[in-house]
Amino acid sequence: MTCEELLKALNDYVDDETVLAVCREFAAHLAGCNPCRVVVDNIRSTIRLYKAGEPYPMPPEFQARMRDALRAKWAETFPPAGS
């Protein structure tokens, strides 16, 4: 496996979706190629970084506005009995 081929197989390797044979080739390449090893590591870090990100706080005034809009929609969709 060349560095070029490794780059193409990167997703499957990182996602653990790949068949064992490719995995073995991949691992064999990584064992002898430090730059590729660092790249794979960087990509895993990149994904972890975004997954670990804090949620974006919703502005409280929007939250109140949305609640009112949802209640209005709810009243239309589920009209109270007898109305």
Next chain:
Amino acid sequence: MSEPSDSPPADPDLDLLRQARAGDLAAFEKLVGRFQGRVYGLAYRMLGESHDAEDVTQQTFLSLVEHLKDFRGESAVAAWVLRIAANHALKLLRKRRGLPTVPLTDPGDPDEGYAEVPHPEVIAPWRDDPGELAERHEARELIDRALAGLDDKYRTVFVLRDIEGFSVKETADLLGLSEANVKVRLLRARLALREKLTRVFGDEAARVFPDHRHP
């Protein structure tokens, strides 16, 4: 979002959804409370802007009121809600670009093949653990900027697949692309983000240089 096929855990949101479906507003508001942060986050990451993220969040829950009865239980409630949110976000992205429909797979599109996938340039181990970096305020801005700076078509795939955890197939279905196309876009997104972030978080002293070139 796929559950393992053997004995999937009970969906904690299913009861609330059933109660809401029967007209229980309090149950619906609990569901909104459980999902609004994730929906807003997904929208914010896809659109890069709070005003549009608010629009998408509100649209998502408004359509949820209408479509409560349509939930078939084929996926977890959370996955269903996020899919609705992703669809609203995509609609807004397309509107921004003035495109009436999803750009379908274009055979001339470089995303169809791996031929011109850019090679990594700066290769260095990172100085800090990604979990710690994600908590630092000044790093967070950089991380957000890197994602916002990606082309829409790459950012969308990265957000859905890598951040929200949709499978390649689910992402492909959502975007109206082939799975192969999603994979190439994902690779480009990951490599582009890796490059940007390694330039900032990489340890310059430990930088490595490929000593060989393959034909």
